[in-house]
Amino acid sequence: MRTKGLVAGLLVAAGAMAGGVMAGGAAAAQEVQPADLGDERHAGYYYPSPQTEETYVARARTLQEANRTLRLGFVTGFTQGQLEAPTPIWFVIYAKGADSEKMIITALEEGKIDTLYRARGLLAALTAMARQLPVFQEHGLQDWFTFFDLAKMLGFEQITISDGKGYAHRVNIE
Template structure:
């Protein structure tokens, strides 16, 4: 697992326990500010439903938990993760060093790692979905509607979660 997400499992678990509500997608005013112009995008049709108790507060707690875990590591974070949007419904991941998350394949590899961590969550086991739910399904449960991942220079990939 990448160093920047090591130890994120407790934060993921805490965020899921806190719960989550899916707001409508707003115009993406974050492009050009937090990340460069999108180079690719996709739509993910989630197999999960948004938790009816999802909230802005729980999404921010999720991101704060991951950030706190990153800051406990004996090395600097390799990526920043944060929530934006009027309801914190947009998850943004930006590399903090050159040479990271600079291709669609590296972005997908990071999402594969996050899926492996998410599948360990008790909520997935309780639902009996740990074999086929992904990190994107967890994001849907938390009420995120969009995830953008970027190297912070010229690569930016965005996933709309439906």
């Protein structure tokens, strides 16, 4: 697989994904105790401490070219796609961490992403969108890879999804 074309395709795809509105996972969510978060500096600032957490063992591998610039490019492309869409933005995706390796998805409206089931619903919608990306379809991965696999390819290590008020769920990507 040609990674230069793949990387370019991923960046273009980010905008295309956002114009519409991914769940994998072989793990069940588990309750998280506050001590389990270690020195999590983003909890309490960008989102409340996650109540649940799971680990997704990715089917994809991290791209050799995956770096901070690529992850920020993906987030920027996704946001640009949202801004160009005819519908109002009701959630945002952004990256944090020393190397922008932590993806955060936050609702901007009351009553959205406020349960584990709604969080998984949004992630399932993002998977459906990712599976339409040429980069997945051209390589026959549309029935196999998920949004979590896309995140792994880009080098994200975790995704935290929150209602922006009192609920958060963490997905660690291995």
